[in-house]
Amino acid sequence: PLTHFKPKEIGAGIEKIREMGYTHDYQGKPLESEEQIVELRVQDFVVSKGCIEYLFRTAKFVDDLLEKFYDLKPFYKPKKLEDMIGHLIIGLSPHTSAGVLGRIIGWTNANAGFAHPFYHAGKRRNCLHPDTKIVIMNDRQLKNIKIKDLFLHSNNPGIVVDDFGTVEKKVGGIAVPSLNPNTGKFEIKNIKSVMRTPASEHLIRIKTKSGREFICSSNHLMPVFKNKLKTKRAFEISDNDLLILPEKLNVKDADIKQIDLLKEFLRFDHLKKVVTIKGVKKITRQLILKLGGYKAAAFMLKINKKTLSNYVYRDSIPLNILNELLVLNKKTLKTIPLHCTVGVKRNNVCTPRVINVNKCFLRLIGYYLAEGYCRHGEECYQVCIAATEKEIVNDVKKCIKSVFGCKPIADKHIIVISSRIVYSLFMDVLKLGRGASYKRVPPKFLTLPKHKLRELLKAYFAGDGSVEKNRLHVTCSSVSKELIRDIGLSLLRFGIFYRLRTEKRETGGIVKNFYEKKNVNPIFSQHYISIRSNYARRFYDEIGFSLKRKQNRLKASLLKERGSRIKKKGDLLLDPVKDVDIVKSDAKFLYDIEVDKNHNFLMN
Structure with missing residues (x-):
């Protein structure tokens, strides 16, 4: 300088x-x-x-x-x-x-x-706040992730590329939805690199009328529509400029037919020693004999011969021991019969090894995301789903019986699955979230065929959704902003446009009583999705509610249908800017990605 x-x-x-x-x-x-x-x-x-x-x-x-x-x-x-x-x-x-x-x-x-x-x-880079959420495609999974995490989790070494200390990391195998400015359509394009640069003292925050917002450097380029597609720097954007949204996100289906619990649990060290396999006595004995008998096998496994013998006699062998036997015999899990069952030590409750990802399973996931939570004590692991409507209670029970083969406990308005296996599936494998604030839709489910994804959504909206009286207006809400983003991304696959808003509110009901005992009254942020007019009709046609009462109310409201207020241009929605503010930066670094050919990507 x-x-x-x-x-x-x-x-x-x-x-x-x-x-x-x-x-x-x-x-x-x-x-x-x-x-x-x-x-x-x-x-x-x-x-x-x-x-x-x-x-x-x-x-x-x-x-x-x-x-x-x-x-x-x-x-x-x-x-x-x-x-x-x-x-x-x-x-x-x-x-x-x-x-x-x-x-x-x-x-x-x-x-x-x-x-x-x-x-x-x-000349500095056009960069975004580290908490900016970008939609990525990775291993056939659709994910909402922070742009900062893409940089931090990249295994490639970074190189300094300018005098400001900007670090660039090459990226491979990850793609993003990107707008083709020539065709006006969104395409899936590869990310070439991700960059981190020191943040400036002040940034620009832009909010749109649909409730979306982002924070970026003043020179960040944004596609806008004014008679035609063009770009503007953030500091040039003003109220009522039209930003671009896709009406529909077209991605390739990635179906999941089954979840193999043995394969999934092997990824977690804390589960391998406590999970036991039943119905494998014959194959276990064969594996032992091929190693030279019980004594030789026990020596190789570094356990007592009597202990190994008991595993076979009881037909209940720990997952880590079974896996070591397979390795020693140069075999894989394919050797183990699919009809075996999975349990835990000192517990007779068993679950099928293979969980079918069918309508019942996906509705159960939807109900859990709406009204579920997990809890555990020293020897007690429970998955709970709150339900007051008899129709939902019966459907939840039916799904549990069909998927896991067990009968749940119904206590007042809570349906309880008391199973370490189901708990571990929900918490460790699917990462659904222990409580309301941490709920997420599993990324691998966001690319399911729409006839399957529909089951998850219709159950979620049955629990957390509602229809406004005498108006064609569907809403849902959660204290988990990440869950709302995931639900929104799912709706986008059906071509359903939604608005966003956030409110601060005090606790109520049982939750309020819980906190009053601790002499606190916390304020929560509640995040809402709002689907109106012709997009609410599309919700009715494409998804709907699994609860007949809500579905009938939505059907009755179809007579109130009117045109959408958001403007369209081909397959694009034009979202007017509501506010542009200069804000003091709370971040040490800003981030950006380089996208092949189109040089833009979908965020927030």
Whole structure:
């Protein structure tokens, strides 16, 4: 960075400097000497000697092309290095999407280029707040993740790519929905790299009328619609500018027919020793005999021969021991019969090894996301689902019996599955969230075929959704902002547009009584999805409620249908900007990604 210079330092004479507008020094005195100090103008550039020599040769080459190839007059006509002074250049930082115009006013013998701090700032990256959520496709899974986490979880080593300390990491095998500006359609494009750069002191927060918002650097480029698709920097965006949303997100289905509990539980060290397998006596005995008998096998397993014998006699063997037997015999889990059952030590309750991902299973997941929670004590592991409507209670019981083959306990308005296996499936494998604040839709479920995803959504809305009386308006809410994002992403696959809002509220009911005993009254953020008019009709046609009472109310409200207030252009929705604010940065770093070809991606 450079703010002041002396004419003698940059290889330009007094007359040339004056021609470029430098008529006075920094004290306001007329410029008469090469020793006077002059304030550098914001877009003027002092290049290195090597750079101006390179530009000199380039200018001569361009003139030759103009004259000999295109039959045009030469443009630059340089005869000496000084002739390059006054010409325009464009400055770029790596991976920025727009250049900054500059003017050559001289050169230096230093192996560096000097420009005003504002010029360098203008070339800085277009970056986003670390908590910005981006939609990614990875291993056939659709995920909402923080852009910061994409950088932190990348295994590739980062390299510093500019003088500001920006670090770039290459990314492979991850794609994002990206808008093709030529066709106006969203496509799936690969991420090439992710970058982290020091944050500026102030950022810009933009909110739209549909309730979406994001925070970014002032130079971040956004696609906007004004008669046609164009881009604007964040600081140029104003109220009622139209930002772009996809009406529908088209992704390839990735069906999951079954979940193999043995395969999944083997990924967790804390489960391998407590999970037991039953119905494998015959194959276990065969594996032992192939190793030379009980004594030889026990020695290899580093356990007591009697202990191994008891496992076979009781037909109940720990998962870690069974897996070691398979490894020693150079076998895989495919050797183990699919009809075996899974349990835990000192417990006779068993669950099928293979869980079918069918309508019953997905409705059960939907009910859990709406009104479920998990809890455990020393020897007690429970999955609980709250339900007051008899129809839902009966459906939950039916699903539990069908999926897990067990009968739940119904206590007042709580349905309880008392099973370490089911608890571990919900908490460890699917990561559904222990309580309301931590609920998430499993990423692998977001790309299920729509006829399956529908079952999860219709059960979720039966529990947490509602229909406004005498209005075609469907809503759902959760204290988990991440769950609302996942539900929204699921709706997007059906072409259902939704609005977002967040409210602060006090606790109520049983929860209020719980906190009053602790002499506290916390304030919670409640996050809402709102589906209106013709998109509520599409919800009725494509998804609906598993609860007949709510479905009938929605059906009766269809007569209230009216056109959507959000504007459309082809497959794109145009979301008006509501507020643009300058905010003080609370982040140390900002982040951005480079996307192949289209150079944009879907966020928040």
